[in-house]
Amino acid sequence: MGMIQAPNQTPADRLDQMVRQYEKDLLRVCCIYLRDRTAAEDVVQETFLKAFRNLDSFRGESSEKTWLMRIAINCCRDYRRSAWYRYIDNRVSIDQLPTLSASPPSDEHIALTMAIMKLKPKYLEVVLLYFYEGCTIKEIAGMLNLTEAAVSTRIGKAKRKLRDELEGGEDDEK
DSSP: OOOOOOTTOOHHHHHHHHHHHHHHHHHHHHHHHHTOHHHHHHHHHHHHHHHHHTGGGOOSSSOHHHHHHHHHHHHHHHHHHSHHHHTSOOOOOGGGSOOSSSSOOOHHHHHHHHHHHTSOHHHHHHHIIIIISOOOHHHHHHHHTOOHHHHHHHHHHHHHHHHHHHHTOOOOOO
C-alpha cells in the first residue's frame, strides 16, 4: 500500500506538507529526548531529509506521523551515541521547549517535564510517544521494535519513576 498523494503532488510538495503538519511535534519530542534545542532542530531537519529520500518506500502500513516519529527517535538515538554528544552541555531550560499553547506552563507542568527529561532513554521514548504524542501501544511497539507487552511494562515503570521523582521518593530500581 503506497502513500496517498494528491494528483500532481510532487515529492517536494508532499515533504512541505509534512513539515508544516509535524515539525512542532517532532521538535518537541527531539528537544526533550536530547535536552538540547539546537541539536533537536538538527535532528528534525535530518528526519525530514531521510523522509524525503525515502518517500517512495513509505508503504503506508502506519501513519505518516508514526513513520516520522520512528525516524526521529532513531536519529535521536544516533545523535546520543555520537562522541560529540558526550562533550556538549545538554541541559535545556523549560522555556526553550516548543509549546502547544500560548499560556505559560504551570509549575506542575514544568516539574513533570523536568522529571521526564531525567528518565533513561528507554522510558523517555515511551513516555514521549504515549503521553505527549498520543501514539497507541501498538504504534509505539512498531516504532521501537518492541512487543506490546514490553511497551506496556516500560510505560508502567516510567509512571512509577515519575511518581517517585515528583513525590520526592527514592527509586531503588535501576
